Amino acid sequence: MTTQQFTGAEMVVKALAALKVKQIFGYPGGTVLDIYDALFQQSDVEHILVRHEQAATHMADGFARATGEVGVVLATSGPGATNCITGIATAYMDSIPMVVLSGQVPTTLIGDDAFQETDIIGCSRPIVKHSFNCRNVEEIPNIIAKAFYIARTGRPGPVVIELPKDLLMPMSKGEFHIEIDVKMRSYNPSIKGHHKQIKKAVKALFEAKRLVVYSGGGIIIANASELLTELVEKLDAPITNTLMGLGGISGTHKNFIGMLGMHGSLEANKSMANADVILALGARFDDRVTNNVKKFCPDAKIIHVDIDPTSISKTINANIPIVGLLEEVLQQLLDELDATNFTPNKEERTSWWQQIQQWRDVNSISYVQEGEQIKPQRVIEAMYKITKGEAYVCSDVGQHQMFAAQYYPFAKPRQWINSGGLGTMGFGLPAAMGVKLAFPDSHVICVTGDGSIQMNIQELSTCLQYNLSVVIVSLNNRSLGMVRQWQDMVYGGRHSSSYMESLPDFVKLAEAYGHVGIQINHLDELDEKLTQAFNIKNRLVFVDVLVDEKEHVYPMQIRLGAIDEMWIKKGVKA
Amino acid sequence: MRRILAILLENEPGSLSRIVGLFSQRAFNIQSLTVAPTEDPSLSRITIATSGDDKVLEQIVKQVNKLIDVIKITDLTERSHVERELILIKVLAMNDKSRTEVKRITDIFRGSIIDIGKQVYTIQLTGDAEKLNAFVETLSNETEIIEAVRSGCVGIARGEKALRV
Numbered sequence: 001m002t003t004q005q006f007t008g009a010e011m012v013v014k015a016l017a018a019l020k021v022k023q024i025f026g027y028p029g030g031t032v033l034d035i036y037d038a039l040f041q042q043s044d045v046e047h048i049l050v051r052h053e054q055a056a057t058h059m060a061d062g063f064a065r066a067t068g069e070v071g072v073v074l075a076t077s078g079p080g081a082t083n084c085i086t087g088i089a090t091a092y093m094d095s096i097p098m099v100v101l102s103g104q105v106p107t108t109l110i111g112d113d114a115f116q117e118t119d120i121i122g123c124s125r126p127i128v129k130h131s132f133n134c135r136n137v138e139e140i141p142n143i144i145a146k147a148f149y150i151a152r153t154g155r156p157g158p159v160v161i162e163l164p165k166d167l168l169m170p171m172s173k174g175e176f177h178i179e180i181d182v183k184m185r186s187y188n189p190s191i192k193g194h195h196k197q198i199k200k201a202v203k204a205l206f207e208a209k210r211l212v213v214y215s216g217g218g219i220i221i222a223n224a225s226e227l228l229t230e231l232v233e234k235l236d237a238p239i240t241n242t243l244m245g246l247g248g249i250s251g252t253h254k255n256f257i258g259m260l261g262m263h264g265s266l267e268a269n270k271s272m273a274n275a276d277v278i279l280a281l282g283a284r285f286d287d288r289v290t291n292n293v294k295k296f297c298p299d300a301k302i303i304h305v306d307i308d309p310t311s312i313s314k315t316i317n318a319n320i321p322i323v324g325l326l327e328e329v330l331q332q333l334l335d336e337l338d339a340t341n342f343t344p345n346k347e348e349r350t351s352w353w354q355q356i357q358q359w360r361d362v363n364s365i366s367y368v369q370e371g372e373q374i375k376p377q378r379v380i381e382a383m384y385k386i387t388k389g390e391a392y393v394c395s396d397v398g399q400h401q402m403f404a405a406q407y408y409p410f411a412k413p414r415q416w417i418n419s420g421g422l423g424t425m426g427f428g429l430p431a432a433m434g435v436k437l438a439f440p441d442s443h444v445i446c447v448t449g450d451g452s453i454q455m456n457i458q459e460l461s462t463c464l465q466y467n468l469s470v471v472i473v474s475l476n477n478r479s480l481g482m483v484r485q486w487q488d489m490v491y492g493g494r495h496s497s498s499y500m501e502s503l504p505d506f507v508k509l510a511e512a513y514g515h516v517g518i519q520i521n522h523l524d525e526l527d528e529k530l531t532q533a534f535n536i537k538n539r540l541v542f543v544d545v546l547v548d549e550k551e552h553v554y555p556m557q558i559r560l561g562a563i564d565e566m567w568i569k570k571g572v573k574a
Numbered sequence: 575m576r577r578i579l580a581i582l583l584e585n586e587p588g589s590l591s592r593i594v595g596l597f598s599q600r601a602f603n604i605q606s607l608t609v610a611p612t613e614d615p616s617l618s619r620i621t622i623a624t625s626g627d628d629k630v631l632e633q634i635v636k637q638v639n640k641l642i643d644v645i646k647i648t649d650l651t652e653r654s655h656v657e658r659e660l661i662l663i664k665v666l667a668m669n670d671k672s673r674t675e676v677k678r679i680t681d682i683f684r685g686s687i688i689d690i691g692k693q694v695y696t697i698q699l700t701g702d703a704e705k706l707n708a709f710v711e712t713l714s715n716e717t718e719i720i721e722a723v724r725s726g727c728v729g730i731a732r733g734e735k736a737l738r739v
Contacts, residue, residue: 125591135587
């Protein structure tokens with residue numbers, strides 16, 4: 001009796017099914033036609049056809065961010081693969097689990113500059129967690145299993161697999177074996193925090209007079225938000241989130257002092273600057289948080305917990321580094337605090353909180369709705385009210401992203417989905433589509449602007465095909481708002497190429513793609529029309545809100561200053 | 575400060591390019607790099623001579639360690655170690671005087687002449703970087719250097735300490 005033989009293409013699909021993948025995102029082309037043929041003949045794995053491979057990566061990315069599962073992309077060799085680059089880099093910067101299956105020309109042609117040949121392994125090398133070349137048929141399933149394991153464990157990230165066409169075609173067949181439980185001698189992501197370091201950290205927490213918890217995207221990735229909340233309450237500490245960490249603790253929690261960094265709240269940045277102990281959890285002290293590293297929090301002892309040792313002491317030196325999975329380390333910290341009967345010193349905490357209250361009273365996250373034009377912040381607030389703060393908010397990149405981060409307090413992790421590290425315009429819509437596919441019954445919003453939305457506008461077509469009823473809220477200021485803001489503040493008001501002088505009629509555009517388009521031009525119709533948009537079920541609604549083009553995002557850190565040196569509003573320093 | 579890093583990694587296609595790519599991507603310096611499979615053909619060993627302060631070196635070690643293919647990395651310069659480099663050098667040896675002088679210098683440095691042409695000698699010498707530099711300088715005072723190739727250094731810890739799986 002002979003064992004059943006499979007083509008490489010069949011093995012790819014069987015391996016995905018074995019890994020419980022339900023949906024993959026992609027675009028067909030010459031080198032992957034055999035995989036598409038195999039997909040056609042089964043029903044375990046559904047293929048979502050996008051209109052551009054970049055969107056496939058963002059869609060897989062949004063899906064991964066919302067669910068915590070690995071997002072899977074399928075693209076053909078050459079341009080298909082290179083179109084994935086921006087999406088891979090986006091996922092890499094934000095540590096998102098993703099597997100990209102890329103076609104390649106047959107092994108006999110590799111290196112010959114064959115039609116649609118690109119060295120995608122080489123192109124993507126600096127922006128992947130790892131990558132694999134396949135060179136024989138029978139290794140395909142285990143390479144895919146390894147890729148999934150690497151993508152989702154440790155600090156997650158994208159993994160690229162190159163599949164030459166001759167391995168996928170009927171001429172080469174083999175037996176199918178897959179080991180889902182992957183073991184690798186060269187890769188063992190560490191799990192628990194070092195016991196001595198935990199003790200040191202707890203001692204520092206005990207002695208802290210002005211403690212701040214600073215948490216980032218790591219909390220979201222580790223599903224550690226409940227433990228985080230418990231820890232913050234036990235410590236009675238103020239907590240600030242990075243842009244990536246929003247939702248790690250409820251945005252309405254009494255200890256939450258807002259986002260920190262470039263457009264963070266005054267109380268968050270002031271608390272950091274004045275802290276004597278900073279407990280950094282799954283955050284990486286990036287330049288949009290620290291401002292000038294030389295002036296960064298001079299008095300603070302820093303406890304830094306991260307799964308990735310390279311994140312520790314990269315930009316800011318950690319006094320107590322702890323490498324480990326956050327869910328493990330948080331539990332260890334809680335246990336150790338219990339073991340030592342920790343209670344915060346009431347007097348010291350009270351005086352720290354009183355100090356923080358004074359910064360809170362400045363009300364740095366505020367705006368004035370004056371004049372006829374709608375303020376963009378007002379739109380986010382309306383969105384928050386209508387969706388009761390429960391929507392998935394997927395953002396593009398620019399002013400609208402900051403307004404959404406500031407004015408939509410997220411109750412839960414994975415509710416806020418944005419390209420924080422790479423800052424990829426065009427991310428929002430496809431990411432929202434990926435989320436909607438995972439959670440069809442939830443409100444999924446794409447907050448965007450007239451600049452960003454046009455970077456992946458073609459996906460409106462995909463939305464129609466799969467009935468992805470995302471609500472797009474475009475804060476249309478007829479300009480590239482964040483660029484314009486910098487030009488106003490740093491470049492003498494010279495608006496070089498920051499205008500969109502020939503914008504399409506977005507309502508008609510949405511309609512042309514088979515969707516509903518709504519334009520909002522006046523403040524008095526904002527709430528009503530926006531409510532109407534959210535009430536439309538099973539249709540994608542594109543809400544084009546004409547907002548004040550002169551509005552700037554405040555507060556804003558002053559360049560090269562300390563973390564708490566900020567413009568509170570135009571011409572007013574903190 | 576000069577450092578010598580020894581890296582043990584999976585002998586897979588592309589694993590060397592990941593190391594080299596990492597150094598250029600993060601603006602780390604490579605003075606020399608050598609690589610070859612070990613006695614276990616599934617493993618490669620790389621020796622990199624680099625330089626940087628403690629903070630940079632800490633990042634280099636962590637970043638290299640983070641690569642999936644890398645099994646172990648150690649900074650040999652942290653403790654006592656032996657390092658060697660090989661040089662092959664072709665020099666002009668046209669008359670008796672220069673031939674004698676080249677031979678004498680080679681003997682003093684414990685090198686060996688491994689090839690002779692009508693007008694040239696090719697010499698092999700091993701040692702640490704400093705010895706090789708001194709040799710090259712001494713030779714260049716006596717005759718013309720036609721060509722020289724250095725292997726880059728390899729190193730190993732002294733005593734019982736070993737880098738192995």
